[in-house]
Amino acid sequence: MALTFYNTLSRSLEEFKPLSGSEARLYTCGPTVYDFAHIGNFRAYVFEDLLRRALRFEGYRVIQVMNLTDVDDKTIRGSRAAGKSLRDYTEPFKRAFFEDIDALGIERAEHYPAATDHVPEMIALIRRLEERGAAYRSDDGSVYFNISKFPGYGRLGHIDLSGLKPGARVAQDEYMKENAADFALWKAWCEEDGDVAWDSPWGRGRPGWHIECSAMSMKYLGETFDLHTGGMDNMFPHHDDEIAQSEAATGKRFVNVWMHCAHLVVDGRKMSKSLGNFYSLRDLLKRGYSGRELRYALMAVHYRQALNFTFEALDAARAALGRLDEFLRRLRETAGNALPAAALPGWAAECRAGFAAAIRNDLNISGALASVFNGVHEGNRLMAAGGLAPADAAAALDMLGELDGVLGLLAVREDRPGAEAEALLAERAAVRKAKNWARSDEIRVRLGELGWVVQDTPGGSKLVRKAGT
């Protein structure tokens, strides 16, 4: 089966055909660095990470760009409230963002352009729009995009402009627009902007939000590129605005495939600070969960499906990961130092094939994981029966490593117990021989405190990492 994605533009599944045969160019809407990102944001970033890994799995060289929005209403408001410069205010949140994505096992994109580093590119793009007659200045020195000059406007979000009426949500200060749906390309400086301003052909001001994505994506990926992603909520107006301003400026198709992930809700309700169900990654780490566990929970539901985040789901993720970890541990043990067999054993080949087919089908993660777990079951069954050859185990390990290039879940860290744990384990072996069960159990409890679970097997006692530690 060919690699297929659901394209929001056509509302249908389409075979992926990159512009350049072997390269996939991808733009992913990134964070606004006015606060710590929340788990809803990370749902999108984990989806995008899965996408880039899947593309690589299929053999494409990926060039991914993720923007950092470090100038907008919220960052300006935040910096002023904190009495800091915009840069000083956003810097820690940028750092935190990278720490967080590392904890979630999200691969680094090739480029993380910050909006404030690309104002000249944005100004140049706005000028192009002016030259083409697609933009106009208002009296205060702002510049707006004239949507009447772009016939396809609203196509992505399936918005019928005739149904749009200026309502309560149209801000009062936007009376200078010719049409209620016109959007700002450049915003003239106002009191609340403080010292956040750039010189432009239209006077002092700052860029609108949408223009940064067009300017930066085209700078790094070209005027037409393969994939653009974001949350559903960005479909309209943000992505429609991007299409309008980019295509109006270049006269070319902007993006071939648009992909949008559904929202995350918490306990069935929209996540919001007032409901007290608002979580950042840091909140979950404090509760003893790992980034890897959250990654699993965020990834295990198909990206176009609303994801209901619960702590039960996190606990289930922990248990599922424990099963995977244990399987890998046993495989390693069985493989020993054996060289991998030339051919995968049948069950492992099936596991790989099922996984690949599912991923190719619009990133069907449930199907992919099901295939992995079927492999786990079969492998465990063989090992329990003593029927798995070391060379086959080694080959299966390699195969799982390859699949993990997509999943990014199988902690390959081989934890070695410290000296204290090793000593306790040795002592326990001795007292068990003497049938001193009380002391034996005492040691097991102590090892648990150190983060280890004891497994007594015919081949001796083993230490296994406790979940969540």
Next chain:
RNA sequence: GGCGCGAUAGCCAAGUGGUUAGGCACGGGUCUGCAAAACCUGUUACACCGGUUCAAUUCCGGUUCGCGCCUCCA
């Protein structure tokens, strides 16, 4: 009001015109000093009403319920 999405066993969640998805949880068993892990095993579902069909959870129509977007929220 407009546009769109969803309803699958205790929970989460794929998928399919007729054949065991998977994970978590739970019960019984094997193994174990007891555990843990693993294996064996049990509970087997597709909101409701019509229609098409030899056959529908899967296609079509309708109903109910839930959700999202409709101007800067991933």
